[in-house]
Amino acid sequence: MFERLRKTIDPVLFFSLLLLFASAGQAKIYKWVDEDGKVHFSDRQDHSIEQEVVDVKPGVSEWSRFEIDIKTVDVELSEQEHQQIVEGVNNVYEFFDRVMSFDMNRTVPVNILILKDSTAYRNYLIRRNRGMAAASYGIYMSSENQIVVYIRKNRALTFPTIKHEVSHAVVDTIVPYAPAWLNEGLAEQMETIERDESGLYFERHRENKWVVNQAREHGSLAGIDQLLKLPSNKWRHSDLSGRGSLRAQSGQFVYFLLSNSTRRNFVVRLMHNFNRGDRTIAYYLVNDNYIGGVAMLALDWRRWLHDQGAGVIRL
Template identity: 90%
Template structure:
């Protein structure tokens, strides 16, 4: 895993390994990403891979100013998702949510897809409105209690209108992608 990465979180050892890069800002982004994995592993150990990685991707862009915390758009993920959408390779949300974590990780490690970028953009989409942020919190509470239900079924039960409405909201969002900054 470390070969294709600038850092990693080792849950069994409770350790984060980060490769220091010449560009300090990129190193700090990697640190924020890996710390996110450590936090999620501690508080929501059964979080599905798409949610865990999506949150970590967004944490790379978290910043703070006098108004509080905010996420900036993850430009690289946006580009990858836009390309996948344009080429017809973007996984449907129902497919993403049905994918077991081990298969998500295998696909991600193979490097052939855009699951990591899509998960990051999908979490950005979910964080972009207070009602969707509340939805993420509800999902995390379910996983925190040890619920190992496939995400698809939890989403279908907890998102107003179910997975079909979520997929429609996601597709609409993909075309304009809202504000470039999400304030918390």
């Protein structure tokens, strides 16, 4: 495609289009010089010639940020902490809008309530008949479109929890039939989402990596076919029991899926299937949406598990 463009249009215009396509599709663009000194660009790698990857920097984000309603009870946030929450929530919304291709401007932003400690949090939930969630760090309550968290002893850990619950709020609102492993896996990843001048990126979830490595070494890591077939109610029951590594594995599996454009597109297709009301168990959607089907997905996952991928994923 790019070769045809290069031969038929002005070089400056071609390179402008190159930047547009690269930033939109997240594809790698390859550059090489032939024997006559002519520069070529392509979106396909050719191992018979020496190529280099063009480092295309995306432009300034045009994301329309939401004003986030933050309330506190017996807690004082610094201006920097308040800004950190606003930035984090908007990063999550932008991910679902830009990467997952959902129109976030049609949703209602959540309001966030921050309590002073775990005791105040537990009492708040009990008064609202949510006592079973009292052992958590945060919760999304759909009836009030509200996220409730408390300031943890390590204050910095409070802010990833907010992003985690914002992800649940988004998925529960626009993709209510998403399986639990996907819902929770995305929320685990949102804990580490950040933005710099180049755009959105994820950092590796260190705790999840450690848990998955331990489970793999002890032979207790669930097979991909088992994970994909697991109904949401059974996933949640296992997670609440605290005896397994399903939460960490779901987080790392989603990290693996988001780590390149092909697998990322697979996640997008799954999410939109569920958004349309499809209640098919994810396992039975893989063959239609992942090249090579379940067998190839499981093989790619096993290969990735050796080092669990790069420490940063840029979107």
